[in-house]
Structure formats: structure tokens, C-alpha cells
Amino acid sequence: MGVLDIVPAGVLTGDNVRKLFEYAKENKAINVTSSSTANAVLEAARDVKAPIILQVSQGGSAYFAGKGLANGKQEASIAGATAAAHHIRTVAKAYGVPVVLHSDHCAHKLLPWFDGMLEADEAYFKEHQEPLFSSHMLDLSEETKEENIATCVKYFKRMAAIGLWLEMEIGITGGEEDGVDNTGVDNASLYTQPEDIYDVYTALNAINPNFSIAAAFGNVHGVYKPGNVKLQPELLGKHQSFASQKIKGKEEKPLFLVFHGGSGSTKEEIATAVGHGVVKMNVDTDTQFAYLAGIRDFVENKKAYLQTQVGNPEGADKPNKKYYDPRVWVREGEKTLAARVKVACADLGNVDRL
Numbered sequence: 026m027g028v029l030d031i032v033p034a035g036v037l038t039g040d041n042v043r044k045l046f047e048y049a050k051e052n053k054a055i056n057v058t059s060s061s062t063a064n065a066v067l068e069a070a071r072d073v074k075a076p077i078i079l080q081v082s083q084g085g086s087a088y089f090a091g092k093g094l095a096n097g098k099q100e101a102s103i104a105g106a107t108a109a110a111h112h113i114r115t116v117a118k119a120y121g122v123p124v125v126l127h128s129d130h131c132a133h134k135l136l137p138w139f140d141g142m143l144e145a146d147e148a149y150f151k152e153h154q155e156p157l158f159s160s161h162m163l164d165l166s167e168e169t170k171e172e173n174i175a176t177c178v179k180y181f182k183r184m185a186a187i188g189l190w191l192e193m194e195i196g197i198t199g200g201e202e203d204g205v206d207n208t209g210v211d212n213a214s215l216y217t218q219p220e221d222i223y224d225v226y227t228a229l230n231a232i233n234p235n236f237s238i239a240a241a242f243g244n245v246h247g248v249y250k251p252g253n254v255k256l257q258p259e260l261l262g263k264h265q266s267f268a269s270q271k272i273k274g275k276e277e278k279p280l281f282l283v284f285h286g287g288s289g290s291t292k293e294e295i296a297t298a299v300g301h302g303v304v305k306m307n308v309d310t311d312t313q314f315a316y317l318a319g320i321r322d323f324v325e326n327k328k329a330y331l332q333t334q335v336g337n338p339e340g341a342d343k344p345n346k347k348y349y350d351p352r353v354w355v356r357e358g359e360k361t362l363a364a365r366v367k368v369a370c371a372d373l374g375n376v377d378r379l
Contacts, residue, residue, distance in 0.1 A: 027379045028045065028048060028347055028378045028379050031044050032048075032076075034118050034120075034122055035114070035118040036114050037125055037126075037159050038159050038188050039188030041123075042160060042190045043234070044127065045123055046237070049076055049378055053071055053369050053371075053373055053375060055308055056081070056082055056085055056307070057109065057113075059088070060112050061355055062107075062312075062316060063109065063113055064360075065360075065366070066358070066363070066366050067113075067117060067120040067124070069362075069367045069370070070124075071120045073142055073371070073376040074376065075370050075375045075378045075379070076122060076378060076379075077123075078305060079127070080127035080129045080162075080307075081106050081127075081129065082129040082130060083131065083138050086103070086109065086138070087102045088127075089106070089108055090237075099135065102138045103138060106141075107141075107142070107145045108143070110158055111156045111157070124159075126158050127160045127192070128158060129162055130194070131161070131163055132167065133176075142161060143189075145157050146158055146189060147196055156188055159188065159190060160191065161191065162191075163177050163191065163192070164194040164239075165197060166194045166241070166339060169375065170195065174225060177191065178232065178305035181229055181236065185233035185235065190235045190236065191235070193229070194239035194241075194283075195225055195238065196216065196221070205260075208269040216241055216242060217240040218266070219264050222280065226268055226272075226279070236281070237281035237304060238281070238282055238283065239284075239285050240283075242256060242298075243256045258298040259301070261297075262301040264280060264282070265277065265301055277344075278302040280302055281304045282301065283305045283307070284298045284305065284306040295372055308366075311369070316361065316362040317358065318361045319361030320355070320357055320358040323354045323357040327348050330349075331349055334346070334349070
């Protein structure tokens with residue numbers, strides 16, 4: 026039985042998101058910032074026959090709408106996220122793969138962005154009986170545990186009513202990404218305690234079971250030299266055991282967990298995390314570089330054809346349009362991005378799943 030026997034192709038919402046996470050408990054979440062990057066990720070998922078998670082960040086959403094737009098009240102990020110969602114919804118079914126459409130880290134200061142997306146979800150729900158997105162993330166890990174949980178509860182009640190999955194974070198992901206700088210946080214904040222995880226589980230499960238927890242186990246955004254990041258994915262197993270004992274249930278792994286800062290992780294660390302119930306692993310830094318690589322190599326290899334519109338080594342009157350046409354060199358970036366996504370899916374065992 027494959028994933029397509031469980032859920033349909035295209036963007037998933039409501040219980041279909043949960044069904045996917047229960048069936049294939051190892052999914053890659055790739056940040057996308059344009060229709061080009063989104064299409065490349067969908068292409069890779071189609072080729073390896075795998076479900077995929079596409080997500081937009083606050084900054085990536087603004088870029089999708091256009092860097093020339095003002096964003097003082099998050100209006101560009103709201104418009105860009107909405108545009109990205111509609112684009113992905115339009116093309117996802119054509120690629121024939123199940124897609125979870127997600128928004129990434131939303132800190133307290135970015136809640137107007139979250140509010141705008143949720144309003145778009147509710148408007149879409151009125152017309153189509155499902156939300157525009159599959160899920161959203163609230164990252165209130167810099168707030169107190171009590172405020173973090175209370176805010177998540179407030180939003181989750183509204184989200185659950187229209188079939189949205191919630192991802193929340195408790196414990197801080199280090200490093201810097203998309204304008205959020207946690208490079209100077211206390212090291213202890215990078216490791217979440219089992220009691221905190223259970224408090225989150227208790228509060229959210231009372232509303233709806235469709236949520237996941239990004240628990241910190243030394244995670245850091247970005248890629249660093251080996252040895253500079255002390256990941257302890259075995260801590261996730263302790264969270265599962267603690268929660269399982271508390272609820273006295275039959276499930277050994279009752280928690281849906283998320284792995285942030287996945288770029289640069291070893292295959293062993295990934296395998297350990299997946300073994301302890303990680304259903305989503307974020308990859309952004311590696312795929313950004315992969316996208317650049319294809320364009321960089323094309324420009325270097327075709328340098329002599331990119332200096333003028335007419336005239337190249339083949340003749341002074343030879344046109345260069347077929348080299349400088351953006352569809353040509355952007356496509357090279359799409360190819361190398363797609364290749365990197367395929368590697369990431371293989372590392373997680375997320376291939377031949379359909």
C-alpha cells in the first residue's frame with residue numbers, strides 16, 4: 026500500500042495531513058521563495074515518488090510577492106504567502122504527489138503575518154470547505170512557557186475549526202535564519218525538557234490531535250563545521266517515553282515531532298531522529314546553495330556568451346539570447362535544487378512511497 030492509497034495527490038488538509046504523518050513518518054520540508062523553487066521541489070518529489078512538505082517563511086513570503094513592496098505591517102509577507110499557496114495548489118495535482126503546504130517560524134513580533142494567513146485560510150474555507158494552507162507554525166519559544174502555550178491554545182482553537190494543523194516550538198533553535206538571530210542564546214535553551222513537551226501535549230490535545238511539536242535537541246539553523254553543533258536526537262526518545270507513560274496509552278510514540286535546522290546533519294543523526302517519531306525535517310540552507318550551484322556553473326561555463334546580446338566565440342554576429350534568457354539559466358538552478366531534494370528524500374527513506 027502506497028501513500029496515494031491513503032491520501033490524494035495535491036495539497037492536503039485536515040485529517041489527511043495526520044494520515045500522511047502516521048503513514049510516512051519521515052518527510053522533508055523544503056523552504057520555497059518563488060514559483061521556480063516550488064516547481065523544482067515538486068519535480069523532485071514526483072521523480073522519487075514521494076510526498077513532500079513545501080513551506081514559506083516570513084521573509085520568503087515577502088520575496089514571493091516582490092522585494093519592491095512595503096512590509097511594515099507584514100502586508101507583503103501576507104500577500105506573498107497567499108500567492109505561494111495558490112500557485113502550489115494550482116500545480117501540485119499536476120505533479121501527482123501529496124503536498125503539505127506549510128508556513129514556517131512565526132515569532133511573536135510576526136503575529137500580524139500569521140493573522141493575515143489565517144484570515145486567508147478562513148476565507149478559502151468558506152468557499153471550498155477546507156483551508157488554503159495545510160498547516161502553520163507558531164514559534165513562541167522566546168516567550169515564557171506559559172505564554173507560549175496559552176497563545177498556541179488561542180490560535181489552535183481557531184485553526185482546528187477549519188482543519189488546520191499546528192506546529193509549535195518549545196526550546197530554541199540556535200543560529201540565524203531569515204532575520205531571526207538566536208546565535209547568542211543560552212545553551213540550555215537549545216534542549217527541551219520532557220515535562221515541557223508533555224505540558225504542550227496536554228494543552229493542545231484537549232482541543233484537537235492534529236498538531237506537532239518542534240522540540241529543541243541542540244538544533245542550529247545553517248551549516249557549520251563538524252563538531253560545532255551538539256545534536257542529541259536521542260532526547261526525542263525520552264520525550265516519547267515520558268509522554269507515553271503519562272497518558273498510559275498503547276502508543277510508544279504518541280508525539281508528532283519536528284526536526285529544525287536539518288541542513289548539514291549526519292545520516293546517523295537523521296536516522297535517530299526519525300526513529301524517535303520525527304515526522305518533519307526542515308531543509309533550507311543546503312537547498313539554497315544547491316539552487317545557486319546550477320546558476321553559478323552555467324554562468325561560469327557560458328561566460329563568453331553572456332557579455333553582450335550579439336557576438337560570441339562562434340562569431341561577431343551570433344546572437345546570445347538562448348544563453349541569457351532567464352528561462353535557461355534559472356532552469357539550471359532548478360535542476361540542481363531538484364537533485365539536492367532527491368538526496369534529502371533518500372536520506373530519510375522518503376522514496377517510492379506513492
